[in-house]
Amino acid sequence: MSDENNVIGQVHEQDMIRVTDVTKNYSLGSGEVEVLHGINMSVKKGEFVSIMGQSGSGKTTLMNLIGMLDSPTDGSISINGTEITGRSQKELVQMRRKTAGFIFQQFHLIPSLTAYENVALPLVFAGEKDEGAVAKAMEKVGLHHRMHHRPSEMSGGEQQRVAIARAVVMQPQILLADEPTGALDAVTGAKIMSLLKSLAGEMTVIMVTHNRELADHSDRIIELQDGYVKISI
C-alpha cells in the first residue's frame, strides 16, 4: 500500500490525536512480527471516530498505543500537541491518568464495590476525593438512582454505564472504547451508543467495533486492514 493511502486527514492545530508513521512489532518466540506498518492518522478535538477492520487487523494494538498502554516500535504519537513517544513508564502513567478514559466489552467493574465506589476508584488512585465529580459522572450516564447497587444487582447496560462514568470521572480529553456494546443486546447497545455520542464534543471518542451499523453513528470511520489504514470515510 502506498504512503498516500496510509495518510488520513491533514495535520491540524486542533488535532487531539496525531499518529505519524507508527509501526508496532511484537516479539514472538524466535523473532518479531510487525502488526502495524506505518500508520498515519489524526483525530480532531471532540470528534467521534470508529476504528473498524477484520479480526487481527491491529485495532486493539492501535487503540492501546493511542491510550498510552503500550509504546510504538517506531514513529510518533502526540496527544493534544504533547509528544507521548519516548516517555518513561512513570510519565506515561501520569499522562494516561489525566488524559484518557477506557471502556471495554466486559465492564471490568469490581463486584464487591457499589456503583458509586467503582466510579470513585480513579479518584482514589489519584489521591483525590471529589464526591461532586462522582455524582456528576453518575448523572451524566443517567444512573444517579443506582449509586448504591453492586454490579450483580444491575443489568449489563447499567454496568456499562457505570464503567463509562468511571472512565469519565477524571474528565479525560479522550475516551477509548473497545467493543463497548459487544456484550449487550441490540437495543441496549444502541442506548450506549447514544450515550457515547452525547459525550463526544465534550471529549474525543475513539471506538473499536466490528459493527458497521454502530460505526455509522460516529463522525468518521477509519478502517484497518492487515496493519494498514485501508480507508477513512
Ligand SMILES: Nc1ncnc2c1ncn2[C@@H]1O[C@H](COP(=O)(O)OP(=O)(O)OP(=O)(O)O)[C@@H](O)[C@H]1O
Ligand atoms: N502481545 C502480543 N504478542 C504477539 N502478537 C500480538 C500481541 N497482541 C496482538 N498480537 C497480534 O497482533 C495482531 C493484531 O492484533 P489486535 O488485537 O490489535 O487485532 P484486532 O484488530 O484488535 O483483532 P480483534 O478484532 O480480533 O480483537 C494479531 O495478529 C495478533 O495476533
